[in-house]
Amino acid sequence: MGRRKLEMKRIEDKNSRQVTFSKRRTGLIKKARQLSVLCDVDIAVLVFSAHGKLYESCSGTSSNSHCFVENILSRYRKSCIEAGERTNNGAGGDLEVLSQCTKFRTCKELLQMVDGLVEENNSEELSVTDMMDLEQELDAALVQTRLRKTQLMMEYISTIQEExxxxxxxxxxxxxxxKVAHVNLSINM
Incomplete structure (x- = not known):
């Protein structure tokens, strides 16, 4: 029996959804490792389940995979900042770079991180660099939120126009x- 094409929509059955998540997550991580070996590149894969559980995998020789993921993420942030400095000619480019720098973090996670920083460390203990990074991530999250809101509003408007x-x-x-009914009535009279 051959494979059938799967429609890309949310799987309604909870058990089937969990099995599919587990199998596809494993396949994704396997492909990432293969790409790393074949092309000699560094790869970090972060996956959050529906329940918020983190699954991470990375290529490399480090014995502590979490530290290596942090290393790859810091390289990513650095490259985003450098790209932002190169394209800092216009405000539109600025916003685009900011939104790309924090794509791996959801707004909910960002807010939880900010709450944790405020509760655990008084903001006086944070360095200026930490505060600037936090401000940059909050700005990027705000941009992403506004873009999503605009997208939803445009979809709503087009739905209303279709209706x-x-x-x-x-x-x-x-x-x-x-008109046909009126014509028929006049003929019958």
């Missing part, structure tokens, strides 16, 4: 039927 077109067509159809 309006349908209602207009229905109204025209009813008016035609009403």
């Amino acid at each position: 309006e077109k349908k209602l207009t067509a229905d109204k025209e159809e009813l008016e035609k039927q009403d």
Whole structure:
């Protein structure tokens, strides 16, 4: 029996969804390792389950995979900042770089991190660099939130416009039927 094409939508059955997540996560990590070996590149894979559990994998020779993931993420941030400095000519480029720098972190996680910093460490204990990094991530999260809000609003507007077109067509159809009914009434009288 051959494979069938799977429709890309959320799997409704909880058990099937968990099995699929586990198998595909394993496959993703396997492919990442293969790409790392074949092309001699550093790869970090971070996956958060629906319940918030973190699964991480990375290529490299480090015995502590978490430290190596942190190393790759710090390299990523550094490259984003350097790219931001190169494209700092316009504000649009600035916002784009900021949103790319924190793509790996959700807004919820960012807020939890900020809450943790505020509760654990008084903000006086944070360095200026830490505060600037935090401010940059908050700005990026705000940009991402606004972009998502705009996207949702545009989708809502287009849905309303489609409904309006349908209602207009229905109204025209009813008016035609009403005219036909009036014509039939006049003929019968």
